[in-house]
Amino acid sequence: MSENILHNEQKLLNLLEKKFLLKESRIIRAKRVEVKVEPKEVIPVLLYAKENSGYIHFAHMSCVDWIEDGEFEVVYILWHPEEKINLFVKTRVPRDNGSLPNIDFIWRQANTYEREIREMFGLRFEGLEGRKEFILEDWNNIPPMRRDFDTEAYVKEVFFHRLGREDAKDVREKIQERTDEELPDFAKKYSRD
């Protein structure tokens, strides 16, 4: 891809790099820009993107549990309606006792995502309001989307199982093998790389 096509993306990256201390930044591909920041930089970066760069649409916010690193990664996805670029702002906080600033004064709808992440991962947001119980009802186990929550054991213990499913095999290894395989020809044209 030539420089010319990625002009807008590069411009954004240059601006952000000049203004903030980014841990890492890259252009994933056309229309996708990713920056990684410290938790305390989240609000300045998001505000700057919204007010000065035209990333006015808050598309999504999600959380990834990196249990090996002992960290949660929270991803904010912003969208520029005119240049049609997605900006991924990523930040990492420690799994236990980590906390993030609340951003629902920038985009009101972030409140919903934050409450969901709080409930499903147990991640704290400073100053987040709203009832603790959001989607789950009467949940008194560890938050279910954490990777140290053993779904299978929980299911085995709580629910009944109809006979005839005992041979349901663990296919995770098989899937792992398959991901390293060469793509078949017909699938190639749908692939991104």
Add this chain to the structure above:
Amino acid sequence: MEGIGYKILGALLTTLLAFTVGMFYAGFRRKIIARIQNRVGPPVYQNFLDVLKLLSKKTSVNHGIMQHLAPLWLITMSVSTLMFIPVLKDGLFFTNLNFSGDLIFLLYIMVFGPLGMALGAGQTGNPNSAIGVSRGLTQMVGFEIPWIMAIVALMIQYKTTSVTGLLDIQSQNGTWMMFSSPLAFIAALLAMPGMFRYAPFDIVGAPAELASGPISEFGGKYLSTMMTSGSIFAFVKLTLYVDLFMGGASNLIELVIKTFALYMYPVLWGAVSPRFRTEQAVRYFWGWPLFFGFAALIYAAF
């Protein structure tokens, strides 16, 4: 003594007739709507099965006395209205109490049932019922005004308030009031779909938004009583229209033909209509129907 025996038998026969005819009409309605939607539809006797099944259901709901009384109130209203309406012009069995009550009394007794229903629905405490009742009363204010205007116009024009009197006048003149006072007929006809509560005026029991409104807490035997009362009342309304505007009927076959023809009008309109909102319905009733009601009054007075 013999006279009283005949009267009781006649009353039973009339009720039975009204029930059967009303049920079959409702079945035909479902069938016709199904055919319009390119379906096969249920058999015409489906409503009898529904009533039978509802009667065979157990009922273990208690919200208070009025809730138990409301269906009875409704069916009392239907049957007593039926008693005051000349089903046939003359005849041994269908005379009932025709000569005792007049049109003004009929107008009163016809709102008696919905009122009892409103009280019963109010006691169930279901919010949908409360909304349904308020909608129903609003709609009643809408269609009652043109309808009453049309009837008052008839009363003024022919100087009688008795239904039998109006029937006699029609047979003396040899013409139906549909033709001799057309403005009143148009006003009454335009108000009619509101009385039947079929689409587009089914705003009271809108299943999709109100969960069937006032009747949402009534199941089993209560619902079957209500269905029975509804079918009797449909027959009552149709017969009243036929008596007032289409010269009555001198035998049952004529009656069935006339009422069925009249019944097709709200049914077919309803089959192809979506639902009005409450204020749209009221705006409709206070538009052209009201205009024709006024026109009929002026025409009758001068």
Add this chain to the structure above:
Amino acid sequence: MYNDKESQKIVDIIQNFARKHSLFVLAYGTGCGAIEIPPTMTSRYDAERFGIRGAATPRQADVLLITGYLATKTLKRVIRVYEQMQDPKYVMGFGSCAINGGMYWDSYNTINMLDKYIPVDVYINGCMPRPEAVIAGFVKLQKLIQEGKADGWDRYKKNLDEYRANQKKIITNWVMPDFNR
């Protein structure tokens, strides 16, 4: 004379005939399968032929359709709806999710065996069953009713303690009105 076995048999036959040909289905959907109900009811498959029609509230309904996976949160509502329905009432479970958990069998918030929590009269298999299968399920239910075998409501009353224990295992915070049998 009026209460002997023979006359009861005749009453039963008439009752079951009426019940069989007039099924009011509660308009309530839980999983993917709710989307199969509109085509079943409308012009293409026309379930009204069999006397099946929608009912808006549990008080008027006879049949409760569990159309697919049932989350633990929804289970609470389903139990309440089921207990509000008037006897006799029937339950149909749709799809593999209701039967054994289907593809959500190891999810922390969907139940796996519907018949442990409320009595089920007919299961329809498939993921999701097509409208033809749904109608076949209804016909099967009608057959069961005719034979007097669709007695889930009776079983629920008789084994209420067992069902309650299973339900309370999942719904830990039990705040529900009493079941009025």
